[in-house]
Amino acid sequence: GQNIDQPTEMTATEGAIVQINCTYQTSGFNGLFWYQQHAGEAPTFLSYNVLDGLEEKGRFSSFLSRSKGYSYLLLKELQMKDSASYLCAVRRPGGKLIFGQGTELSVKP
Amino acid sequence: KAGVTQTPRYLIKTRGQQVTLSCSPISGHRSVSWYQQTPGQGLQFLFEYFSETQRNKGNFPGRFSGRQFSNSRSEMNVSTLELGDSALYLCASGLSSGGTDTQYFGPGTRLTVL
Numbered sequence: 481g482q483n484i485d486q487p488t489e490m491t492a493t494e495g496a497i498v499q500i501n502c503t504y505q506t507s508g509f510n511g512l513f514w515y516q517q518h519a520g521e522a523p524t525f526l527s528y529n530v531l532d533g534l535e536e537k538g539r540f541s542s543f544l545s546r547s548k549g550y551s552y553l554l555l556k557e558l559q560m561k562d563s564a565s566y567l568c569a570v571r572r573p574g575g576k577l578i579f580g581q582g583t584e585l586s587v588k589p
Numbered sequence: 590k591a592g593v594t595q596t597p598r599y600l601i602k603t604r605g606q607q608v609t610l611s612c613s614p615i616s617g618h619r620s621v622s623w624y625q626q627t628p629g630q631g632l633q634f635l636f637e638y639f640s641e642t643q644r645n646k647g648n649f650p651g652r653f654s655g656r657q658f659s660n661s662r663s664e665m666n667v668s669t670l671e672l673g674d675s676a677l678y679l680c681a682s683g684l685s686s687g688g689t690d691t692q693y694f695g696p697g698t699r700l701t702v703l
Contacts, residue, residue, distance in 0.1 A: 513691070513692075515694075521696070522593075522679060522694040522695055522696045522697050523632075523679070523694045524694070525691050525692075525693060528691055567631075567632065569632075574644070574645055575620070575622070575637055575639075575644060575645055575683075575686050576634050576637065576645045576647070577622065577624075577634060577681075577692065578634065579624075579631055579632035579633070579634075580631070581631045582631060582632075
């Protein structure tokens with residue numbers, strides 16, 4: 481089977497750091513993606529991890545542990561515009577992307 | 590470079606009708622995947638096309654079908670529409686099929702079935 485779990489919602493304060501976790505159990509693994517989706521808009525690509533470790537890209541970082549079936553997205557220096565849904569997605573061999581339900585992040589002033 | 594485009598952006602249909610949605614991938618991309626997004630189910634994979642061939646298929650009924658043309662543009666068709674087909678339909682394009690390249694999403698088509 482396949483299962484991807486993320487917290488449903490999180491709240492954080494502007495300027496703070498927030499970590500959004502994602503755990504997965506899938507038949508096969510070919511990389512893990514994080515997407516950001518603002519209400520009414522299309523998902524936009526944030527990061528991609530295929531090997532274990534931390535990938536840093538500006539204020540956003542993503543971590544992967546394949547042995548633990550675990551990833552997290554770290555957002556630093558939070559801004560109001562970071563309020564959005566964050567989607568974790570596992571790519572299976574063959575190309576199919578399996579998405580989690582998404583984490584709704586609210587950034588408060 | 591232009592992004593992924595989808596037409597139409599909004600569509601209202603009634604039960605029993607059929608609908609065709611269109612997706613033009615980023616120039617040079619040959620893979621097009623389709624997803625259905627609803628509040629209850631989240632993003633669910635419908636199918637993927639690469640070089641005019643369906644490479645992957647999700648768990649949707651046969652009423653959902655698609656095709657890809659030689660210029661990589663793709664269409665998705667839903668026949669005999671049901672109320673539960675109301676959703677945001679997203680397409681995503683990528684360079685290759687089954688690989689590890691990034692998929693980029695279009696703005697989506699919001700389908701409402703009355």
